[in-house]
Amino acid sequence: MKKIFLIIQREYISRVKKRSFIVMTILGPLLMAATIIVPIYLATRTDEKKSVAVLDETGIFYEKFKDSDNITFHYLVSDIATAKANFSKSEDHALLYIPKTEVTLPTNAIVYSEKSVSINVTAYIRNVMTKQIEDLKLQARLTEIQTDKKDPVSVDDILRSIKTSVDINTMKIGENGEESKSYTEINMVLGMFTGILIYFFIFMFGAQVMRGVIEEKTSRIVEVIISSVKPFQLMMGKIIGIGLVGLTQFLLWVILTFGIVTVVTATITPGDTKKSATEQMIKQQKAINPAVSEAMSSQNDSEEGMDGVMEALNSVNFPVMIGAFIFFFLVGYLLYAALFAAIGGAVDSEADTQQFMFPITIPLILSIVMAQYIIRDPDGPVSFWFSIFPLTSPVIMMIRIPFGVPYMEVILSMVLLLLGFLGTTWLAGKIYRTGILMYGKKVSYKELWKWIRYK
Amino acid sequence: MDLFTARAVSKQYANHKALDKVSINVPDGHIFGLLGPNGAGKTTLIRIINQIIAPDEGELFFMGRKLEPNDISYIGYLPEERGLYKKMTVGEQTLYLAQLKGLSHQEAQKRLMFWFEKFEIKGWWNKKVEELSKGMQQKIQFLVTIIHEPKLLIFDEPFSGFDPINANLLKEEILALRQKGATIIFSTHNMASVEELCDDIALINRSKVVLSGAVRQIKKTYKTNTFDIRYNSFDGDLRTILPGSFQLISENQDIEHRQALVKLPAEATPNDLLNAILPSVTVYSVNEQIPNMNDIFIQAVTVQTPQPVTQD
Numbered sequence: 001m002k003k004i005f006l007i008i009q010r011e012y013i014s015r016v017k018k019r020s021f022i023v024m025t026i027l028g029p030l031l032m033a034a035t036i037i038v039p040i041y042l043a044t045r046t047d048e049k050k051s052v053a054v055l056d057e058t059g060i061f062y063e064k065f066k067d068s069d070n071i072t073f074h075y076l077v078s079d080i081a082t083a084k085a086n087f088s089k090s091e092d093h094a095l096l097y098i099p100k101t102e103v104t105l106p107t108n109a110i111v112y113s114e115k116s117v118s119i120n121v122t123a124y125i126r127n128v129m130t131k132q133i134e135d136l137k138l139q140a141r142l143t144e145i146q147t148d149k150k151d152p153v154s155v156d157d158i159l160r161s162i163k164t165s166v167d168i169n170t171m172k173i174g175e176n177g178e179e180s181k182s183y184t185e186i187n188m189v190l191g192m193f194t195g196i197l198i199y200f201f202i203f204m205f206g207a208q209v210m211r212g213v214i215e216e217k218t219s220r221i222v223e224v225i226i227s228s229v230k231p232f233q234l235m236m237g238k239i240i241g242i243g244l245v246g247l248t249q250f251l252l253w254v255i256l257t258f259g260i261v262t263v264v265t266a267t268i269t270p271g272d273t274k275k276s277a278t279e280q281m282i283k284q285q286k287a288i289n290p291a292v293s294e295a296m297s298s299q300n301d302s303e304e305g306m307d308g309v310m311e312a313l314n315s316v317n318f319p320v321m322i323g324a325f326i327f328f329f330l331v332g333y334l335l336y337a338a339l340f341a342a343i344g345g346a347v348d349s350e351a352d353t354q355q356f357m358f359p360i361t362i363p364l365i366l367s368i369v370m371a372q373y374i375i376r377d378p379d380g381p382v383s384f385w386f387s388i389f390p391l392t393s394p395v396i397m398m399i400r401i402p403f404g405v406p407y408m409e410v411i412l413s414m415v416l417l418l419l420g421f422l423g424t425t426w427l428a429g430k431i432y433r434t435g436i437l438m439y440g441k442k443v444s445y446k447e448l449w450k451w452i453r454y455k
Numbered sequence: 456m457d458l459f460t461a462r463a464v465s466k467q468y469a470n471h472k473a474l475d476k477v478s479i480n481v482p483d484g485h486i487f488g489l490l491g492p493n494g495a496g497k498t499t500l501i502r503i504i505n506q507i508i509a510p511d512e513g514e515l516f517f518m519g520r521k522l523e524p525n526d527i528s529y530i531g532y533l534p535e536e537r538g539l540y541k542k543m544t545v546g547e548q549t550l551y552l553a554q555l556k557g558l559s560h561q562e563a564q565k566r567l568m569f570w571f572e573k574f575e576i577k578g579w580w581n582k583k584v585e586e587l588s589k590g591m592q593q594k595i596q597f598l599v600t601i602i603h604e605p606k607l608l609i610f611d612e613p614f615s616g617f618d619p620i621n622a623n624l625l626k627e628e629i630l631a632l633r634q635k636g637a638t639i640i641f642s643t644h645n646m647a648s649v650e651e652l653c654d655d656i657a658l659i660n661r662s663k664v665v666l667s668g669a670v671r672q673i674k675k676t677y678k679t680n681t682f683d684i685r686y687n688s689f690d691g692d693l694r695t696i697l698p699g700s701f702q703l704i705s706e707n708q709d710i711e712h713r714q715a716l717v718k719l720p721a722e723a724t725p726n727d728l729l730n731a732i733l734p735s736v737t738v739y740s741v742n743e744q745i746p747n748m749n750d751i752f753i754q755a756v757t758v759q760t761p762q763p764v765t766q767d
Contacts, residue, residue, distance in 0.1 A: 003555055006551065006554050006555055007555075010551055014540075014542070014543065215540075216540075219538040219539065219540060219541055220534075220536045220537055220538030221537070221538045221539055221540055223507070223532075223534040223536055223537065224532070224533075224534060224537055224538075224539075224552065224596070224599070225552075225555065226507050227505045227507060227527060227530070227532040227534070228527060228528075228552070228555040228556050229555060231507075437502070437507070437508075439536065450469045454468075
């Protein structure tokens with residue numbers, strides 16, 4: 001155990017000290033921050049006002065959507081079919097449709113648009129709707145409390161009872177009026193983002209494992225080392241060490257990106273974050289009971305930009321999301337890294353890796369290609385099978401999770417991924433063990449199969 | 456006593472038998488030469504001793520008991536295919552490799568300092584390996600092999616890549632290690648160094664041990680009772696004065712003397728040869744022809760079925 005720790009230490013330190021690591025660590029967050037900040041900056045700067053037509057069949061959101069610097073709302077009185085038909089002729093950027101509900105308060109809305117609607121817009125709409133519904137619920141609850149003259153109820157209880165989550169579907173309307181789902185919702189973005197992140201992580205650091213193995217083989221140090229440690233220890237030490245390098249880089253990226261974005265957005269969009277307006281309002285309400293309606297109307301601030309996105313983020317189950325991300329991120333990496341190590345062991349130089357890289361990259365690339373389809377139908381059988389199969393599950397499951405996946409499926413996928421990891425590592429260990437001692441031999445698949453069967 | 460024993464070790468690769476019931480005994484404190492042509496199975500045997508690969512059959516004994524996984528910390532191995540991490544500094548690298556052999560960081564540092572001073576290479580500590588010449592790298596590799604003071608040292612072609620001066624230095628170092636009680640297995644094609652260094656040998660050819668034992672003993676058995684005589688004052692045919700059972704192998708004339716190689720029958724002694732020729736010639740010298748390891752090697756390898764080896 002002490003020896004594998006030594007190997008991990010060497011792999012880690014020798015890489016973290018490299019200039020390329022330090023450059024990447026600084027450049028990565030700058031790039032990521034730029035991709036977050038630039039759209040926000042442009043959104044706040046743009047002169048073009050986006051107008052949104054609102055078709056509210058429930059009538060409870062009338063005049064609730066307030067115009068801001070770059071979004072204006074106007075209200076339609078018609079039915080959805082004509083509204084849609086007129087939409088393409090109008091100058092409107094988007095059409096917000098809140099369908100009528102019979103008994104309960106509405107909890108879903110559809111946004112139609114020709115181009116993708118920015119997260120800001122959907123987030124703002126969600127925000128206003130949530131607030132309005134919560135207000136209505138709260139009002140009802142308060143009158144109930146007043147008429148019943150019950151014992152005072154705690155603020156937390158009230159807050160919990162009025163908590164609402166609103167579903168907003170975004171649909172694209174094409175030139176000819178055909179509709180398709182678009183992916184501006186935060187869970188889609190989150191799913192795609194984490195999925196792609198895992199994809200890149202596996203590729204980047206898996207390839208580093210492979211290159212490390214080839215380096216040891218071509219520099220001929222490998223036989224010196226495996227006379228001190230078992231080949232399997234050397235392989236695992238390398239995989240774990242490089243995995244830790246990846247984690248370190250990732251954490252530094254997150255921290256630095258977050259830091260840069262916070263600082264820069266604070267300077268671009270001044271204004272403080274309102275901390276749970278509803279909560280404040282209830283406290284006021286308790287103090288001055290009669291002024292209910294006034295307090296209600298006063299709290300309707302227009303929150304936009306990052307605040308809006310942050311609100312939307314609250315709708316995602318983050319503990320599950322983060323837990324799953326770390327799991328699929330790490331185990332997915334471990335599984336693929338073992339395969340990459342086996343390739344590195346089998347070949348003499350990076351130029352020879354092509355034929356073996358192919359079958360490994362296929363499931364990864366397929367995952368990314370399938371992503372569009374998965375997002376359209378996150379609960380369909382194709383999504384299910386791809387998110388269960390160990391070679392595609394790290395990416396696909398991450399895309400599905402923000403949409404909500406039954407725990408049993410997540411656990412099944414995790415167990416299979418773990419088994420897949422053990423299986424590939426065992427297999428890779430056998431190929432690696434034989435391969436690292438073979439020099440100057442063109443290796444075929446038949447040869448690899450022989451190596452696996454050696455005692 | 457034998458420090459290391461291999462008993463009937465076999466190793467089969469897919470369609471090629473690398474070792475076929477190979478047995479060797481390496482006496483404690485000796486330098487043991489492991490010889491054989493390319494592809495004979497030497498490296499496979501060495502890897503088995505280092506527990507890099509496992510034998511299919513056979514038993515291995517070390518210090519009088521079965522070889523155990525932990526024994527690798529008592530073994531130092533300098534492979535034929537050897538190298539170092541190019542981007543790492545010499546200091547970090549030697550510390551790392553020494554610790555992998557089970558030394559503590561402190562102990563490794565202390566011993567390395569001693570050797571770096573002895574080899575006068577202290578200035579290399581912070582240099583990257585890629586900045587060193589091949590010979591310098593070889594020195595570092597040698598140093599790392601012996602740093603944990605192993606009981607058994609295995610050198611696979613240690614002299615390749617060394618210039619004569621450094622090769623000599625290495626030779627002295629190897630002899631010094633034996634002096635200190637280490638046992639050395641030494642695999643090479645260089646028969647001159649075998650003659651100089653080895654106490655015992657095993658010759659492996661086509662996966663089998665074809666010859667083994669003490670070098671002196673082997674030479675004795677390979678002697679053919681042939682003598683080299685230098686003589687003068689005789690112009691006739693030497694064959695006319697030699698007894699019929701004696702065989703004249705060759706005859707030469709150099710500037711001062713005539714020289715002849717004569718093979719005697721098994722029961723004859725050099726005295727019989729002298730008795731026969733003294734009346735006719737003036738003898739300047741008589742030397743017994745002792746076969747060198749090179750001849751023995753070639754003879755042992757070619758005598759054995761000289762079919763072409765089909766390599767997989």
